[in-house]
Structures are given as C-alpha cells and as structure tokens.
Amino acid sequence: MSHPHCRQIQASVHDYLDGELPASNAEIVSEHLQFCPDCAYLVQFESAVRARVRECCSADAAPPELRVRILTRITQVVTQVRVTYRERPDDVER
C-alpha cells in the first residue's frame, strides 16, 4: 500500500461506485484517487467489471412478450409431436 488511507479507501470502493458515500467521504476518495495509482486502478477495474456485468445481465433478460412467444411455440411443438406420435405410431418405430 502506498498510502496509510488505502485500506479505508479500498473498503469503500463499492459504496463510492454506487454513489452511496456521503458527499464529504466521496470527495476524500476522489482526492485520494488523484495521487494513488493503486486505488485509482482498483476503482477503474471495479467499474469495468460492473459495466461488463450490466451488459451480460441485460442481454440475458428477455422481454416478457418474447418469453410468452417462446413458451407458446414450445407448447405448440410439444403438442404437434404428441399428435404425430399418436396418429402414426409405425413411423416412430422405424
């Protein structure tokens, strides 16, 4: 650690990035980051990770209409398969 405050600063990095630090504390962190490359790097790294997580999570969340469409289509396919199986059992045996 290059500065006695580094531990405290790094402990509050998450709150700092969330904007949950009181203004006076956030100011202390900001000032510290200007002369401490270690803590500045940590904040940069953390915010890059958060950006990446946001990207991934938003890609995973399907809009509700799409979920309904996909579920409806799956139900249709399953029903068709069952009907085909009952109507032409010989075809399935081949």
Ligand SMILES: [Zn+2]
């Ligand atoms: Zn530091």
